[in-house]
Amino acid sequence: MELREFFEKYPDEATCIEDFKNKRLKNGLLCKKCGHDEHSFRKIDLKFQCKRCQNRISLRSGTVMENSNLPVKYWMICIEIMTLSRKKISVLKLQYLLGHKRYEPIWLMVQKIKLVMRKRDEKYTLRAYSEFDSEFLKELDGLILPKKDKKNTNEMV
Ligand SMILES: [Zn+2]
Numbered sequence: 001m002e003l004r005e006f007f008e009k010y011p012d013e014a015t016c017i018e019d020f021k022n023k024r025l026k027n028g029l030l031c032k033k034c035g036h037d038e039h040s041f042r043k044i045d046l047k048f049q050c051k052r053c054q055n056r057i058s059l060r061s062g063t064v065m066e067n068s069n070l071p072v073k074y075w076m077i078c079i080e081i082m083t084l085s086r087k088k089i090s091v092l093k094l095q096y097l098l099g100h101k102r103y104e105p106i107w108l109m110v111q112k113i114k115l116v117m118r119k120r121d122e123k124y125t126l127r128a129y130s131e132f133d134s135e136f137l138k139e140l141d142g143l144i145l146p147k148k149d150k151k152n153t154n155e156m157v
Contacts, residue, residue, distance in 0.1 A: 006080050016073040017046065021059060024048070027131070031055050062131040064112050067141060070105055074098055078106075079113055088156035104145050111143045 010016050021041050029039055031050035039048040046059040060066050065075050078094060095106040119136065132140070 003080065003084070006077070010073065010076060013071050013073050016071070016076050017059065020065075020072050020076070021048075024059070024063070024131075029057075029131070032057065062137065064116050064132070064140065066137060068105070068109065068112075070100075070109055074100070074106075075109060075113075078109055082110070082113055082117065090156050107145050108143060112140050115140060115143070 010019060025039065025041075025048075028037060029048060030037055031039070031053060033055040034050060034053040036050050036052040038051040040051060041048055041059075042056070047056040048059070049056050059072075060068070065072065068075070077098065081089065081094065081097070091103070091107050091110050094110060095103055098106065100106055
């Protein structure tokens with residue numbers, strides 16, 4: 001998809017949330033409590049609710065976006081750009097493109113996406129949107145911005 005098409009398809013956060021939700025449902029979401037595979041979605045608090053036992057899990061839980069406060073849209077744009085770009089792009093440039101004030105959250109997001117892309121083969125690229133095992137999530141959470149990179153913000157991804 002070209003970026004132009006991307007922005008036509010996903011003009012705002014709501015359309016991104018809708019798409020992310022659908023991707024998770026399509027990938028197969030199992031209730032942690034009873035193992036049931038049918039869920040409804042609560043727009044009010046962005047949670048899936050098991051149709052059998054009513055157990056709820058949040059939209060981002062278990063995915064690369066867990067523990068992130070950045071908009072879903074940022075993640076989708078970043079995944080799209082990183083998938084599309086054959087030339088390397090700097091984190092600083094991505095930060096600029098997203099219009100985000102702080103460097104660190106963007107750096108962290110990029111590293112997490114990189115980790116997902118490295119771990120999974122091509123057909124799994126979209127798995128950035130689906131459930132990971134706890135070991136992998138621990139690895140994601142272990143990512144922190146090294147001090148030296150705070151000065152050197154020209155890192156290419
Ligand atoms: Zn259940």
